[in-house]
Amino acid sequence: MTAKPSPAQLLHCLETWYAQHGRQLPWRNHAQPYAIWVSEVMLQQTQVGTVVGYFGRFMRRFPNLQSLAAAPLDEVLSLWQGLGYYGRCRKLHAAAQQLVSQGQTQLPSNLEALLALPGFGPYTAGAVASMAFGLPVPAIDGNLLRVFARLYAWALPKARLLPRVQRLVEGLLHSLPPRPSFGPGSLNQALMDLGATVCKPHRPHCTECPWSFACLALSQNKVSLLPLPTPSKPKPILSWLLAYIELDGHLLMAKHPPKGLFGGLWGLPGVALQRRLLAKEAAYASPLSACLGEQLPTTLLSQTQRVLTHRRLQLFVYAIGTGVGQKKALLQPSTWARTPEAGGGQEEPIGYECLRWVPREMALQLPSSAALRKALEAAMEKASQISVQRL
Numbered sequence: 001m002t003a004k005p006s007p008a009q010l011l012h013c014l015e016t017w018y019a020q021h022g023r024q025l026p027w028r029n030h031a032q033p034y035a036i037w038v039s040e041v042m043l044q045q046t047q048v049g050t051v052v053g054y055f056g057r058f059m060r061r062f063p064n065l066q067s068l069a070a071a072p073l074d075e076v077l078s079l080w081q082g083l084g085y086y087g088r089c090r091k092l093h094a095a096a097q098q099l100v101s102q103g104q105t106q107l108p109s110n111l112e113a114l115l116a117l118p119g120f121g122p123y124t125a126g127a128v129a130s131m132a133f134g135l136p137v138p139a140i141d142g143n144l145l146r147v148f149a150r151l152y153a154w155a156l157p158k159a160r161l162l163p164r165v166q167r168l169v170e171g172l173l174h175s176l177p178p179r180p181s182f183g184p185g186s187l188n189q190a191l192m193d194l195g196a197t198v199c200k201p202h203r204p205h206c207t208e209c210p211w212s213f214a215c216l217a218l219s220q221n222k223v224s225l226l227p228l229p230t231p232s233k234p235k236p237i238l239s240w241l242l243a244y245i246e247l248d249g250h251l252l253m254a255k256h257p258p259k260g261l262f263g264g265l266w267g268l269p270g271v272a273l274q275r276r277l278l279a280k281e282a283a284y285a286s287p288l289s290a291c292l293g294e295q296l297p298t299t300l301l302s303q304t305q306r307v308l309t310h311r312r313l314q315l316f317v318y319a320i321g322t323g324v325g326q327k328k329a330l331l332q333p334s335t336w337a338r339t340p341e342a343g344g345g346q347e348e349p350i351g352y353e354c355l356r357w358v359p360r361e362m363a364l365q366l367p368s369s370a371a372l373r374k375a376l377e378a379a380m381e382k383a384s385q386i387s388v389q390r391l
Contacts, residue, residue, distance in 0.1 A: 005214035007175040015182045017210035018190035023048070023197065026055055028189070033107040033132035034065050040127045041092050041119065045085050045309070048196070054083055065107070068093060069100040073264055077367035084370060085309075090264055091119030109133045131185035136176070138169035139188045143195025149227035150199060153216035157228045235307070239277040239314045241288040242270035244301055244379045245322055245330065250357040252330055253366060257353045267372030268317060268379070269336050269355060277314060285318045291336060297321035299386070302378035306371040313371055317379035319386070331355045 025048065027039035038058060042051045058079050062068040068076065073093055080089040095117040099107070107128065108114055114125040126139035138144075145158050148165045156164075169191070173184050182190075198205045206218050217223045238261075245252040254269035256262040271291040281287055285298040299319045306313040322330070329335050333352045358366065363376060 003214070005211070007172055010211065010214070011172060011175060011182075011187075013210040013213075014187070014190050014194065018182070018186065018193065021193070021197070021208075022190060023193050026052060032064075033109075033128065035059060036132045037107055037124075037128050038062075038092070040124055040131075041088050042083060044088055044124070046083055050083070054080070065096050065105060066100055069096040073258075074367055077264055078365075081367055081373075082370060086263060086265060086369060088119060090258065094118040095120070107132065109135075111135060111137055127188060130173075130183075130188050134183050134185060136170075136173040136184045138166055138173060139192075140165055140169065141192065141195075143192050143199075144169065146201065146227055147191060147195045147199045147211075150204075150217035150223055151211055151215050153220055153222055153226065155222075155226065155228055157230055159230070161227055235310065235312045236274065237276045237312045237314060239273040239275065240270055240316065240375075241273070241277070241285055242268040242315060242317045242375060242379075243288060243292075243320045244268055244317050244383060245320045246360065246383065247322070247327060247357070249360055251360050251363045252355060253358045253363055254336070254352040254355045257351055262369050262372060264353075264367075265372065266366035266368050268376060269330075269352060271336070277316060282316055285316075288318060288320075292320075301382040302375065304371070304375050304378055306374070308371075315371060315375040317375050319379075319383055327357070331357070 025039075027035055030036060030039075039051065039055055042055055042058075061079060062071060062076070071093075073090065076093050077086060077089055080086060083089070098117065108117075109129075109132075111125055111129050114120050114128060115122075120128075123139055123141055126137040129135040129137040130139060140162060142158070145161045145165055148154070148168055149156065149161055154161060154164065169188075173187060176183065176187060194209070194211075198209050202224075204223060206212050206215070206223060209215065209218075212218055215223075217226050243252070252269060253266050255266050256264060258264050271288050273287060277287075282300065282303075285300070289296060289298065298321070301317045301319050302315075303317075304315045306315070333355065336352055336355070360380070363380075364373065368376070
């Protein structure tokens with residue numbers, strides 16, 4: 001039977017391992033709390049390898065809190081484009097503006113003040129508080145839940161693991177000897193690295209683990225079984241019918257409202273359905289026509305799919321035949337906010353913040369999401385093969 005390790009044993013082994021195998025990441029060279037905050041926000045739901053390039057570009061353009069707060073949101077979103085989960089970016093920008101408006105030049109150094117800022121949940125606040133300010137606060141993510149579930153062979157789903165792991169990490173933090181080389185921030189980063197590079201979800205490298213001598217899951221041959229998987233639910237389907245309208249070399253583009261899916265981003269205008277699009281509706285774009293209030297000629301240009309965190313997204317893009325006479329009306333958000341009549345009331349008008357005619361070659365330069373951009377690219381490629389004006 002594997003003996004229960006003491007906090008001192010765990011800390012000594014982890015510190016030794018981290019000194020030799022800790023990841024060399026660009027944000028770990030920053031003592032600036034702002035840089036640590038930016039990196040932690042980018043790392044949420046995004047792989048480290050992807051974040052490295054974005055972090056450098058972002059920090060060159062927005063090197064401090066003041067430069068980020070002063071920038072228009074569209075510019076910030078443009079630099080974020082491709083990272084996904086754009087709500088993180090909007091909250092990052094909002095928090096910077098809030099702090100600057102209060103006369104602050106740096107992030108607050110206490111946990112309560114951090115938690116009061118937009119986008120700061122327990123994990124982000126704990127990461128910034130420990131790494132930037134040396135506070136003994138845990139930063140619990142999926143990596144830590146997995147490491148400790150295996151270490152103590154806890155056959156529990158992640159939701160029930162959280163309070164146990166919280167208490168354990170708090171105990172380790174308060175057991176740290178008072179030396180700067182391995183403080184609270186280093187401990188949290190070491191635990192994250194251990195989960196990300198050694199105690200991985202699949203094919204973990206147990207022979208390289210500094211805690212293998214004490215791991216109950218390893219001694220009981222249960223590593224691959226823990227933590228218990230969370231039962232998955234079928235993802236609801238969201239269908240979007242988007243209008244590709246081109247006049248005189250300009251495309252009609254719409255800016256989404258600040259909150260909600262695609263908040264603050266640009267894409268083709270359209271209508272959303274909280275269900276799978278029926279074949280007949282897809283063929284004739286009837287919900288889109290109903291939203292516009294006219295039976296306009298349509299041609300299906302492209303169909304793309306995207307799997308998001310909580311839903312499946314279907315994007316249908318239609319070339320809409322229209323004339324100069326409708327040009328002004330199409331710019332009115334109210335035109336796109338009409339509630340469609342078809343489909344039993346399940347269609348949802350988007351409620352755009354604004355619409356704009358954009359030169360065709362400039363449309364792809366607007367800040368957009370990967371899904372909306374992919375749909376636009378596919379439609380533009382198809383549209384170049386036909387004459388949209390004659391549809």
